[in-house]
Amino acid sequence: MKNQKMHKLYQDLKTLTELNGIVSNEKEVSSFLQQTIQLEAKKDYLGSLVYSYGKGMKVMLSAHIDEVGMMVTQITPEGFLKFQTIGKLSGFNLVNQKFLVTTKTNKLLGVLNANPNHFNDKDLNQKNLYLDLGFKSLKDAQAAGISVGDMITPFEPLQPLGESKVFGKALDNRLGVLALKEILNKKLDLKVNLNVAFTVQGEVGIKGAKTTAYMVEPDLAISLEAIPANDTPGGDKTGNQLGMGPQIVFYDSGLIAHHGLRNYVIDIAKKHQIPYQETSIQHEASDAAQMSLSKSGAASLVIGIPVRYTHSHTSVADLNDLENTMLLLEKVLESLDDQKVTEIIY
Incomplete structure (x- = not known):
């Protein structure tokens, strides 16, 4: 890894990906999160975890912790x-x-x-x-x-690949899990009520997103997901390249992104010169599809971290994309207050 910060990301991701947790059997992962996150978790009866702090309108971030x-x-x-x-x-x-x-x-x-x-x-x-x-x-x-x-x-322990890439199992969606874990432990100074959900049963039925969103009743919701990269020979790489930043998803099979929230996130990326891509997912839905329908509904969006060869032993990701995704989420959260959330929604 090219620097100390990148090396730490690699080591933390290695620890997370080498934990085992298929749908309905995620306890190894959830136990680790409870041991390493410096807040008290609320739990649903399926095994999802929700960490909350701050006051104001409710912003929910989620990442599913299960693997295929x-x-x-x-x-x-x-x-x-x-x-x-x-x-x-x-x-x-x-x-x-x-x-x-x-x-x-x-x-x-x-x-x-x-x-x-x-x-x-x-x-x-x-x-x-x-x-x-x-x-x-x-x-x-x-x-x-x-x-x-x-x-x-x-069984595929995480290993480095080139200067900033890695390959191994469970990058879908332990990349998202690590990003949200890091954000929680930074304890950002926020003007909204932040709720971070580590959801279970995402690969089959996105069930944990439904129960946790019902618990939180968010006003804004962002799902962090590993999204297939398509930048290999013969692929359509537009919006789906490793190393080109987080993917702002305008459509998936369960959600058309909330226009106000999507435009706001893109504006923040441009303001802080954070690289980003725009893409769609044709045949899958994410946590955001469930969060958008909770109680009165929530303005919802999917942000992706591109991954090659998802749902296989040896997926490949670029740690630069993980780093830029975390930076984008931090800048979005720090910019929000009740007035801004209301403006985005309406």
Whole structure:
């Protein structure tokens, strides 16, 4: 990493990404956040955390803490594990990769594969895939503590890539989680009531965003999300490039961005010379879709951190984008007061 600040970001992100937490099993991540954030959290019954401070109109920031993965559905007589994917995972991203199985008492490493007869299938069907942990039998697997429902996560420790890039698992959405954690621990001097939500079950149904928004009843809401970069050969890189700054999302499948809030964030970026991109998401929704509908509604927006190869073992991100996203959020928050929030909404 090119400097001390960037190195710290890398180390903090490495710690977060190497925690394991699929949808409905995020406790490893939430426990870490509660240990390292210097405020008391409110909780919903799904496992989401909400941290609040300041007085005035309510501004809500969110990032989902879960990652894509799998869960054990069956142990075969030969000791292999069958599974159910949790979140969008393609068979092509799974075969010959290492996975970690988290049992009630242990963590066990294995490799995922398919019957050789199925390698030429148009799509590697989940029913033909299995996880090999080296067991000889069902009895051996059970003796090691394996049981139906155990969490399975990709195994790929975060590593540097070039001068400022990194690759590893769970960058979607631990990048957003780290950004909000850093903002909370800075304890900015604000003129609004800030509510930071670390939401669960984002990859399947964006459920934690719904419950936490109902708790907070925000006036303004911003979801921080990892958004696919498309700057590889043959891709349309407009608005979706690594190293070009946070992505201001004008449309996703669950939300058309609030025009006043979107324009305001862009104006702040221009004022402080923070690089940014504008983009849309065609086939997915984020936390902001749920937050926008809470109680009387909230002026809502998605801000993205571009990530290549999302929902795979080895996603790639640029720490410059993370740094600029945090800077943009800080400048937006510091500029707000009740009058400004009212002007943005109406």
